[in-house]
Amino acid sequence: AGQHETELNLVGVDDVLGAVARCWASGRNERALAYRKQQGLDSEEVRLAVLVQQLVAADTSAVIFSANPVSGNRDEVVVTASWGLGESLVSGTVTPDTWIVRKADLAVKEERLGAKERMTVAVTGGTREVTVPRLLRERASLSRAKVAELAELVVELEEKMGRPVDIETAFAGDLLYLLQCRPITTLDESSPDTRATV
Numbered sequence: 001a002g003q004h005e006t007e008l009n010l011v012g013v014d015d016v017l018g019a020v021a022r023c024w025a026s027g028r029n030e031r032a033l034a035y036r037k038q039q040g041l042d043s044e045e046v047r048l049a050v051l052v053q054q055l056v057a058a059d060t061s062a063v064i065f066s067a068n069p070v071s072g073n074r075d076e077v078v079v080t081a082s083w084g085l086g087e088s089l090v091s092g093t094v095t096p097d098t099w100i101v102r103k104a105d106l107a108v109k110e111e112r113l114g115a116k117e118r119m120t121v122a123v124t125g126g127t128r129e130v131t132v133p134r135l136l137r138e139r140a141s142l143s144r145a146k147v148a149e150l151a152e153l154v155v156e157l158e159e160k161m162g163r164p165v166d167i168e169t170a171f172a173g174d175l176l177y178l179l180q181c182r183p184i185t186t187l188d189e190s191s192p193d194t195r196a197t198v
Contacts, residue, residue, distance in 0.1 A: 058170035061086035067164035084119030
């Protein structure tokens with residue numbers, strides 16, 4: 001994840017086909033090949049599937065982990081969110097809002113509001129990063145009800161996948177879109193499962 005080219009808000013067959021070709025080519029870039037080597041994956045025969053999906057004009061985007069990726073605690077869900085499209089969030093150009101949620105009862109244990117000074121918005125033929133309006137910077141990008149909804153969704157997906165996952169989501173108004181779900185690859189598999197001790 002994150003090793004290959006991503007392009008947003010393309011319109012028309014030619015633009016989409018060009019983006020697919022660039023994504024395929026990124027499978028052989030230096031960063032992707034170094035990652036494959038580090039993971040013990042074959043670097044000679046790189047096969048890459050490209051996902052094309054409709055852009056969600058997100059008011060708020062969130063990345064949610066079904067286990068705490070920092071502490072390794074599998075009893076905690078971590079929700080991070082910010083205004084606009086998820087690109088600012090996943091690329092690290094914004095300090096997002098963060099909630100740590102107890103998995104057992106979906107209660108918020110901790111809430112930290114980020115600065116949220118920048119956000120990505122859709123513009124003709126792509127995206128642009130803009131300044132977040134001052135009134136939104138100090139306001140939580142998600143209500144507690146939406147945080148609980150996201151925590152519940154990621155726990156359900158973890159159960160279906162059989163291992164901790166992280167997901168990317170978008171809210172357009174009150175409508176929730178699940179954009180991506182994948183296993184968390186950074187957890188130490190040898191770390192003890194803390195559920196029995198909490």
